[in-house]
Amino acid sequence: MHSALLLSVTGTKPKMSATRKILLILGFLSALAAIALITVAVTQNQPLPKNIKYGIVLDAGSSHTNLYVYEWPAEKENDTGVVQQVEVCKVEGPGISGYSQSTEKAGPSLLQCLRQAEEVIPLKQHQETPVYLGATAGMRLLRLENKDAADEVLSSVEKTLRSAPFNFQGARIISGQEEGAYGWITINYLLGNFKQSTENSRLFDPCFHQGYQRTISISDFFKNPCISVEKKQFPFSQLYIEGEGNYEKCRTNIQNLFNKTSCPYSSCSFNGIYLPPLQGDFGAFSAFYFVMNFLNLTSEVPFTLDQVASAIQRFCARPWNEVKLQYHQIKEKYLSEYCFSGAYILSLLKNGYGFTTENWQRIHFLGKIGSSDAGWTLGYMLNLTNMIPAEEPPAPPLSYGSYVGLMVLCSLVLVSVILLAWLLFHKPKCLQKGIV
Template sequence: MAMKLGCCIALFFLLASVAVIIAISVIQGCNWTHETPGLKYGIVVDSGSSRSTVYLYQWPAEKENNTGVVTENMHCQVAGPGISDMNVDPARDVASWKAIRACMANVTKAIPPEQHSATPVFLGATAGMRLLHAQNEEASNTILQNLRDYLKSLPFSFHNASIISGQEEGLYGWITVNYLMGNFLDKNLWNAWARPHGAETRGSMDLGGASTQIAFAVPEDLTGQDYLPVTLYGYDYNIYTHSFLCYGKNEAEKRVQAALVKSSKDPTTVVHPCLPRGFNHTIPASSIFNSECTEAPEGYDPALSITMVGAADRDACGDVVRSLFNLSCTGNCSFNGVEQPPLSGGFMAYAGFYYSAAALYLSGTSTLDTFNSTMQDFCAMDWPTLKKERTWIRDKFLKSYCFSTIYVYTLLVDGYKFNEESWKTIQFQKEVKNTSIAWSLGYMLTLSNMIPAEAKLVRLPLNTPLFGGLLFLFSALTIVSVMFLLIKLRNKKR
């Protein structure tokens, strides 16, 4: 009798285990077989200093507040320079407006017509417009108003068009990085959204044409003008973020050219240590001194033509690049007397950082020594060799990559204080999950409230732990009932 009872108990636990497995399978299967009711879309016009890019994002309609579900459908680079170079009179700048309309037409075709009116459109202008606003506020306001009027005329839901601050640009980039990597929320065993156990955020580093931004999470007790407390999905973060205007790649290159012109005995012919040997080109002086970031020398003639002669001198290039930074501060600071707490966690370096590393075939992670040695070999190549070795890079960019790699190295090592160990945590990357890493995604998520501050606003699927628990309880009760009936029937036969 005892043996039979033991068999019954064993059978009960076996059936109970099967029930648990079935319950979990059904819970997971709910997500696999559920049909998506459709997609929603969002448009962001990223108006940078050197160009504008239109991003089209999409996400499942029923998962608007979930993390990591927004992906890039497409992006379109607007031909020509950035909006800060547009004429305030649209009639006098037909080419710029034709290019913008062409990109918006391509984006419009990618969105189902029935979704047009529900699709939000945003425009964010960055450092190029921040510089123009400082130089000519009326012109910047007029250009922005012209763009607002145009975007409002489209069949979409216009939300915003403005110049964002450097601090906002840094924060939005940090949000993009961690949203795409799933560092805010992740799915647990029951397919519900929860904060990943022991999750750490990654720092964000963006290098644009006119500015560069760094942002990373720090302890909550650190406060000051460069610290932003944010609440996402019910969790608090304290973000250090700082933007350096005039330290974007293009403006930094102009400042190097300006320094070389001022120190040259003959301002019409300048030896440029960052350009490859065998490469010479003539540029107007106005292309160097037309910016708020460069100071024209006395007696400057904007019509002057300057011939830059490539010298491929890595050490001399490093010296002139380093002269752009005031590195006199010690302690918890970066450069130019700016406070910066000690670096913590890993970092994602994108935009100009990524392209500079990619020119060295060093996208992803690498060591500091590898980056340095590869950079030296790259800068030692003459122009014909460089063109043969890097056929996939256009000449207008290739000529400047020795400068940009040295600039990135100097900014990260001397500026932000990365060393041999912390450099290994830097990931030079262009995209995550086929979505470009750019501040624009974090901008749209924030302004459209798609990242709620309170966790209770996160829409969980029906297959939550409560649903799973009820299913398991029902299964267990069913098994117990069947076992009870079987035992009673067996006892009756006796």
């Protein structure tokens, strides 16, 4: 009986142990699967590393040598790298032509700047980074005076550059024509004159001056909350804008923004918003004033609606180069938008709010009233002070009666002390005789 019981109990143990093992294995596999999924997801969504290429150019001039490090994204635009300078190092000592008497020192003079380039460029990209040296006027002159010395200087330079961990591409004396041509490329590249765009990305804007150009990133364009809901896919990443300076076309485009087709009230401004009758005078401040003041339309004698429209039209018709030259002290971003801002304000007041030639002069463009700026801040402050509870005016520490009494008492004490002191130091004769 005891043995049977023992057999039945021990017989169940292997089953429980096997179940536990299976559960442990399943749990372990599940954990591995979860870790694998998380690892794959994190790895997949990590930002891709930038594929940057580097290049080195040494400008061996007549007085000194400069080493420049450039970088550009591996994905070129129009088969041309978008190159930018990331480092410059001035080589100590004279230009390489100055080593004509000790040519073996020309190459080693470059070592310090080459080591600086090694620190700037990632180690794994050293071998693929091309390095060039171009010698200009000093070496051209040395070659004319002493060709052997010039060749020995270049040989010394080549030896040093080949020993560097970069991909040496050559060291040579460039002609004056080449120097000028490369300089022309540099200047035009930095000024943006080589930027190209297709016609699906070129936009002619009548509200910018003729000759004005601007490049806008499509991604930045749709960051504006006013148009983010209209986001669409475009086959280009940038929008290239050219100004036309066409005031009438600009006004027409702006007026399309004001929807006046439906009005649920007796009178509407636009977009179905109620517009009360225009009565009394109106103050236009902030951007209204700044724009009209720039256009010289804020004198004490009010301008007519036709005069305002003509002034804005004349300004919009001016070439961008002329405007930029006259108003060079104004930031280009603001200066370029005054044409649009003037046309927009005129459209808003005339077509949106219904001002006409009869009541236009009731609008006063205000920058200051007295010594205070016309704007919302003073009104905001007045509203806040109205909400702060009034307090009792500050009172002196003593009442008027106590103050008078204390002053009289202090005066009497002071007079008594002064009189007693005088008597002690200047005794009258009568007191002196009495003492004797």
